[in-house]
Amino acid sequence: MTQDVENVVDHLNLFRSPExxxxxxxxxKNFEFAHPDDKIKETAEWTKSWEYRELNxxxxxxxxxxxKACQPLGAVFVAVGFEGTIPxxxxxxxxxxxxxxxxSRHFKEPSSCVSSSMxxxxxxxxxxxxxxxxxxxxxxxxxxxxxAVSTTCMAxxxxxDLNGFISTAREKGSVPADFPVPFAHTPAFVGSHITGYDNAxxxxxxxxxxxxxxxxxxxxxxxxxxxxxxxxxLREVKRIFDLMGVEYTILADNSDVWDTPAxxxxxxxxxxxxxxxxxxxxxxxxxxxxxxxxxxxxxxYIAGHGQETVAFNHPVGVAxxxxxxxxxxxxxxxxxxxxxxxxxxRLVDAIADSSAHIHGKKFAIYGDPDLCYGLAGFLMELGAExxxxxxxxxxxxxxxxxxxxxxxxxxxxxxxxxxxRDLWHMRSxxxxxxxxxxxxxxxxxxxxxxxxxxxxxIGFPVFDRHHHHRYPVWGYQGTMNTLVWVLDxxxxxxxxxxxxxxxxxxxxxxxx
Amino acid sequence: MSLTxxxxxxxxxxxIAEVLKVYPxxxxxxxxxxxxxxxxxxxxxxxxxxIKSVPGVMTIRGCAYxxxxxxxxxxxxxxxxxxxxxxxxxxxxxxxxxxxxxxxxGIDSFVTMQFTSDFQEKxxxxxxxxxxxxxxxxIQVLFPLNKGxxxxxxxxxxxxxxxxxxxxxxxxxxxxxxxxxxxxCEGFRGVSQSLGHHIANDTIRDWVFDKGDKHPExxxxxxxxxxxGDYNIGGDAxxxxxxxxxxxxxxxxxxxxxxxxxxxxxSPKAKLNxxxxxxxxxxxxxxxxxxxxxxxxxxxxxxxxxxEASLREIASHFDDKIKEGAEKVIxxxxxxxxxxxEKYKPRLADKTVMLFVGGLRPRHVIGAYEDxxxxxxxxGYEFGHNDDYQRTTHYVKDGTLIYDDVTGYEFExxxxxxxxxxxxxxxxxxxxxxxxxVPFRQMHSWDxxxxxxxxxGFAIFARDMDMAINNPVWGLTKAPxx
Numbered sequence: 006m007t008q009d010v011e012n013v014v015d016h017l018n019l020f021r022s023p024e025x026x027x028x029x030x031x032x033x034k035n036f037e038f039a040h041p042d043d044k045i046k047e048t049a050e051w052t053k054s055w056e057y058r059e060l061n062x063x064x065x066x067x068x069x070x071x072x073k074a075c076q077p078l079g080a081v082f083v084a085v086g087f088e089g090t091i092p093x094x095x096x097x098x099x100x101x102x103x104x105x106x107x108x109s110r111h112f113k114e115p116s117s118c119v120s121s122s123m124x125x126x127x128x129x130x131x132x133x134x135x136x137x138x139x140x141x142x143x144x145x146x147x148x149x150x151x152x153a154v155s156t157t158c159m160a161x162x163x164x165x166d167l168n169g170f171i172s173t174a175r176e177k178g179s180v181p182a183d184f185p186v187p188f189a190h191t192p193a194f195v196g197s198h199i200t201g202y203d204n205a206x207x208x209x210x211x212x213x214x215x216x217x218x219x220x221x222x223x224x225x226x227x228x229x230x231x232x233x234x235x236x237x238x239l240r241e242v243k244r245i246f247d248l249m250g251v252e253y254t255i256l257a258d259n260s261d262v263w264d265t266p267a268x269x270x271x272x273x274x275x276x277x278x279x280x281x282x283x284x285x286x287x288x289x290x291x292x293x294x295x296x297x298x299x300x301x302x303x304x305x306y307i308a309g310h311g312q313e314t315v316a317f318n319h320p321v322g323v324a325x326x327x328x329x330x331x332x333x334x335x336x337x338x339x340x341x342x343x344x345x346x347x348x349x350x351r352l353v354d355a356i357a358d359s360s361a362h363i364h365g366k367k368f369a370i371y372g373d374p375d376l377c378y379g380l381a382g383f384l385m386e387l388g389a390e391x392x393x394x395x396x397x398x399x400x401x402x403x404x405x406x407x408x409x410x411x412x413x414x415x416x417x418x419x420x421x422x423x424x425x426r427d428l429w430h431m432r433s434x435x436x437x438x439x440x441x442x443x444x445x446x447x448x449x450x451x452x453x454x455x456x457x458x459x460x461x462x463i464g465f466p467v468f469d470r471h472h473h474h475r476y477p478v479w480g481y482q483g484t485m486n487t488l489v490w491v492l493d494x495x496x497x498x499x500x501x502x503x504x505x506x507x508x509x510x511x512x513x514x515x516x517x
Numbered sequence: 518m519s520l521t522x523x524x525x526x527x528x529x530x531x532x533i534a535e536v537l538k539v540y541p542x543x544x545x546x547x548x549x550x551x552x553x554x555x556x557x558x559x560x561x562x563x564x565x566x567x568i569k570s571v572p573g574v575m576t577i578r579g580c581a582y583x584x585x586x587x588x589x590x591x592x593x594x595x596x597x598x599x600x601x602x603x604x605x606x607x608x609x610x611x612x613x614x615x616x617x618x619x620x621x622x623g624i625d626s627f628v629t630m631q632f633t634s635d636f637q638e639k640x641x642x643x644x645x646x647x648x649x650x651x652x653x654x655x656i657q658v659l660f661p662l663n664k665g666x667x668x669x670x671x672x673x674x675x676x677x678x679x680x681x682x683x684x685x686x687x688x689x690x691x692x693x694x695x696x697x698x699x700x701x702c703e704g705f706r707g708v709s710q711s712l713g714h715h716i717a718n719d720t721i722r723d724w725v726f727d728k729g730d731k732h733p734e735x736x737x738x739x740x741x742x743x744x745x746g747d748y749n750i751g752g753d754a755x756x757x758x759x760x761x762x763x764x765x766x767x768x769x770x771x772x773x774x775x776x777x778x779x780x781x782x783x784s785p786k787a788k789l790n791x792x793x794x795x796x797x798x799x800x801x802x803x804x805x806x807x808x809x810x811x812x813x814x815x816x817x818x819x820x821x822x823x824x825e826a827s828l829r830e831i832a833s834h835f836d837d838k839i840k841e842g843a844e845k846v847i848x849x850x851x852x853x854x855x856x857x858x859e860k861y862k863p864r865l866a867d868k869t870v871m872l873f874v875g876g877l878r879p880r881h882v883i884g885a886y887e888d889x890x891x892x893x894x895x896x897g898y899e900f901g902h903n904d905d906y907q908r909t910t911h912y913v914k915d916g917t918l919i920y921d922d923v924t925g926y927e928f929e930x931x932x933x934x935x936x937x938x939x940x941x942x943x944x945x946x947x948x949x950x951x952x953x954x955v956p957f958r959q960m961h962s963w964d965x966x967x968x969x970x971x972x973x974g975f976a977i978f979a980r981d982m983d984m985a986i987n988n989p990v991w992g993l994t995k996a997p998x999x
Contacts, residue, residue, distance in 0.1 A: 007849075007850060007853050007972065007973065008853055008857070008972070008973055008976035008977075009853075010853065010856040010857050010859075010860050010976065013857075013976045013977055013979075013980040014977075015751070015966045015967060015968075015977045015980075016617070016751045016752045016966070016967055016968060019752065019756075019968070019973055019977075020617075020752055020755060024759060025755060025759065028755065028758065028759055028762065029619050029755075032758075032768075032771075032775075033619070036768075036769055036770065036777070036779065036780055036783070037595070037777040037779055037780065038732060038777065038779035039595070039620075039625065039777065040625050040662050044662070045621050045624055045625050045662065048624050048625075048661060048662055049621055049623075049624045052623065052624065052659075057659075060658055060659060061659060064655050064659070065651060065655075066634065066648045066649075066651035066652045066655055067632065067634070067651075067652040067655040067656060067659075068604070068632070068633045068634070068635040069630060069631070069632055069633075069659075070611075070630055070631050071604055071608065071631065071633065071635060073604060073608070074604065074605055074608045074609065075603050075604050075605030075608070076605075077605070078605065078609075093573065096672070096705075097580055097672055097704040097705045098570060098576055098578060098579070098580060098704075099578070099579040099580020099581070099582060099583050099606075099704040099710075100580070100605065100606070100704065102576075102577065102578060102579040102580070102583070102945065103579070103583075103605065103606065103609035103610065104609070105945045106609065106613070106943075106944050106945055107609045109944050109945055109947070109948060110613070110944060113948065114948050115945075115948040115949045115952065116945070117575065117925065118575070119572075119573050119574065119575045120572070120573075120575075120576070121572040121573060122569065122570045122571065122572045122573075122576060123572075123705055124569055124705050124706070124707070124708060125705055125706060125707075127705070128675075128676060128705050134572075135572040136572075138543070138544070138571065138572045138573065139572030139573030140573060141541050141544075141573070142540065142541060142544050142571060142572060142573035142574050143573035143574070143575075145539060145540060145541050145544075146539050146540065146573075146574060146575075146924070146926045147575070147926065157672065158602070158603050158605075158636075158671070158672055158673050159672035159673070159676065159704065159705050162641060162672065162673045162676045162677060163676060192603075192638070193602075193603035193604065193605050193636075194602075194603045194636040194637055194638055194640065194641050194673070195637070195638055197604070265952060266952075267951060267952050267954065267990075267994055268952075268954075268994050268995065268996070269952075269953060269954040269994050269995060270952065270953065271929065271949050271950075271952040271953045272952070429623075429659075432623075448611070448612075451622065451623075451629065451630075454622075455622075455623065
């Protein structure tokens, strides 16, 4: 087949034509010196066994398909959440190309970030000149209101001193003396992107608050944490707070910069926490974090300034949202309005309508520790069983907390949390102890292919489905979205499994 | 309203002067050398290249690791490529480049997997060599059908003094001469991806070729060629291979899209190396020429004009059988090509394009646009060298705006002023220009389409450029009441 101009086919169909298939077979047979097919089959079967699982879990050094990224990614995520702020990552430039691509692929948005482009000479002599020139260039070109500095592992290994470097750059006139340049050391070999989120946000808060007097007011601060749904979630949280009449400051509000209109103008900066609000946030009566494990140091720092701090674990579901709203209400003294109570009722109604399809279903979940906790809690609320919950960047404390959640209801009875494990471990879990559905990010599609477990895409990054980041997963409405995504997959699977005429289609029901 | 060549040159000069104004003096001086206008008859494009990026300007470039792991080595499907160092580099580049391959992933093929040593603080402090050894042992247990291992160094490796060569040699010995390749592609080396390509090429020379003939049973033919520098993005190498085979050649290796280690090992047995991406694989082509006497020829499989010329050029290295084969292939596809051009040219003629890409594409795709009646009015390389800019002179028209290692700011301003009908660049640029209302196609990943190489690819290329430019959405960006 060559192309037909009236029906041009791309890779999806082109390579299925006989000419290409024959070519592939010929290449393999004559040139690849591949293993025999039966050997491949036999090995593939072996990798599904309990024996393989045990060998796989004995791994001590190798990581395969981890579900985590490195610190500076989280730092960039935070930085773009402030008004007119450009993230500046000190170190090798390739890293910045990666963060920008990564975010653009998830949000389908521009992602602006600069690098100090350190090379071999900087590895030897340090990156001071890169900082001096870099800050000067960035400030001149992109006219930011703030430059938020973080580091790649290169700068960390050679021990560059950000505080000293930035001071020197100021003295050299790279930026005006009073121009805000908060910074955070974000070594990639410690923690993950959520650690970087924490360090960067603490760096910014520290920049504005350190040495300042606090005059308490009635406002609250809100921190979302590293969140692939930040666009939808932060807007939903604002809507909820507005309904309650709560006065608030969202710290690191990147919901606008990653959802700019296509109206003929490129906005390098859009929305974000104003610098004035960031400064004034010291006066708030309390700070709420939606993701405990993403904000540990930041919250400790804030608590040190006399504020009450309350951290959740990515609350999804009725009870988790109830708890969130009641805490907001308690802290602010604002009652939960009827409008939200009604939303709650609608959500409960939806769950009642659909729970028969979810009850007793087995799930595997992976992702950031807070996300895993929130989703597992919601599934248990639906009567489902989160059998395998895996977080590559989760730690011992998370594992214990997950176990306590499992122990809190019968649906958690046979469930396990796996901290520090990767998706190749998950493959063994799914092969040896199969579940009905898998919840995870885009990379879960390889697990879906290998183990036949249908994937529900919730997490970060999601590269291969569009626009889900525009929807919230928090609040009663966000929970409703989550419920619908789970249900859609369940129903799709039912249809898929009952679709062969004269064979399986007696259950191909029109009403479910 | 279109400008004459002379007017264009003046406009370009003004435009360059204007963007340079934003920079501090020192930076303006440095950047000025990278911006220019192609003057007909000159041997290059009049810009400096392959020089360090200026800190803080938002370069589009990547690093040596990206050049080695992401480009050259990563697509070799039956080997396991360890991203050696912290987790990030491997994570962000995980399966992001669309290097298509056929194989059972996780069993005998590993391209779309992320193997990392996930360095922790203790590995930085005490060194990672012991961990690397253990990783190789674990790979042998869990992935027994792997045909070799490469160690893709991330920044810390070269800074903490690890001896990955010693580890590789030791483990290779332990595993009966298994191919284990240490690659010193730390991200801080060089000024861009480009040095990573070079380093990766050199490791194939030193750690693959120099290990002797692994397949003495391989039977050659007088028509054996190796495709060099095609990463099979969206299936590009396949859409190329099929043409070479149709003209009577035998493709014994693909470098490196859908490639296997055996194909690399057997490449010195080729009669001719056909080189698509000159930038990333000229090194190994030159080496094979010097050491094994294999000639190499650059070709261009974008658009029927260049494909036709390339098929004849490749055939000229062989006997009449192949020359006739080339003519047959050209004749076979001509009707389809004419139909594609007849359909799309009226929709695309005289549309202007600005490009900014890596490797070979800033020049190689120009012919394909011209086959559709379009004009490339600006182009530049992320990591090109002077020899790329020399080669570019064969493609660009007098007065074309040239921008080397363009910064985010410059590119935005150039596009804003020139208002091309299409911009072709990467994911980091895509949404910037789409927000501005300028049609865009990613020219690294083919915007998740492709292949674009070969005759089959050109039909897709034409379709995609049409769907980008003539997308009704661009008529909706302004609210009617504004």
